[in-house]
Amino acid sequence: MTAMVTLRPTPEKALAAYAAQVAANRAYIHSIEGPPRPGQDYWAARAAAFRPGRMPVPELGALLALAEPGDTWLDIGAGGGRFAVPLAEHVARVIAIEPSPSMREQLAGAAQEAGRTNIEIVDMAWPPDPGAAAPEGDVALAANVLYAIEDVGGFIAAMERHARRTCAVVVFDRAPSTPVPAIWHELWGSEFRELPALRELLAVLLAMGRRVRVEPLPPQPQEPRPLDDVAAEYAWMYHVRPGTEGYEEKLARFRELVARHCGAGEGLARPPVVRRYSSVISWPAERNS
Structure with missing residues (x-):
């Protein structure tokens, strides 16, 4: 008997499948290099690469289409400021939420260099702890953050609680950490366990009943380099x-x-990556949904 394939999963099944994929990736990576050391800042060695201007931001136009001049934006997982700093040129205020000390340092330097005094940097993991005070904004943005979030439903729910108008997510068709399969297999001798990305996140949002708008961006050319x-x-x-x-x-x-x-x-x-394009997903922040 052929097994039935569910194309319209329940919210519970979609969230469970997403969580299982994240957990499988984490267990696989730990089997290769061991668990992270307590207190380790994962981004310390690469934080500078996430400053504005170090890589293109093709999603900016689609994000600005969601913005109003008097807005306050929450940039959740703001990194080195590659979204927060250019957004701050077009809205009244950006609250950049970032738990990594090295990323916050890069973000503060980038904001200062750009002369942006309307960026507030908050040391906070997301979602906030129950009962903890957390900022609110007109738009809650999570750009390239959700790939490794096991409780993606809780993350999204917190975005909606703290956004007055819109939630927005930037996500690639494949997680940025996804390697070329042949290179990975020859290097490590096993098959890579991919993180969820655009397809899986859309399945979750649709299963949760969110009225999403998806704007795919053109593929970025991968020019040869030394x-x-x-x-x-x-x-x-x-x-x-x-x-x-x-x-x-x-x-x-x-x-x-x-x-x-x-x-x-x-x-x-050419860069040894498999991701091809990013998309901006947005939906109304209906707090009672």
Whole structure:
């Protein structure tokens, strides 16, 4: 007998499937490199890459279409400010919520460099602890944050509680940490367990009955760059990190694999990523839904 495929899951089933995918990825990564050390700031080594101007922000136009000049925006998981700083040029206030100390440091520096005095930086994990005071805004934004959130339903519900008008999410078709399967398998000898991304998040939101608007952005071209630069920049995605056992050998092996699978000739290579495009998902912040 052929098993039935549920194309319209209940909210409970959609949320459970999302959580299971996040948990499977976490367990798999822990099996490779062990659990994170207590108090470790995961983003410390890469926080500078998330400052404004370090990478394109093609989603900005779609986000500004949701904005009004007098708005207060919550940027949840604001990182180094690549969204918060440009948004602050168009709205009255941005409250940047970020739990990583290294990211907050980069964000504060970026806001100062841009002369943006209307950005407030808040040290807070999301969702807020029950009973804890948390800021509110007209729009709650979570840009490239939800991939590894096991309780995505609780995260979304908190966004809706603290937004007066709109919730918005920026999400890729594949999680940014998703590697090229052939490179990963040759490097680690096993199949990568992907995090949820656009498809899975849409399934959750639709199952929860949210009236979503989805605006996909055109794919960003992956221009060839010097092979050594590409290998150095993307080694983190393949869990080849300084300070780990056999780092130099692993990095050399990774470089060889990038040259073979992503090489563009003349010492150049394309980034070893599988994500193709991002989308802006928005919906009304109906607090009683």
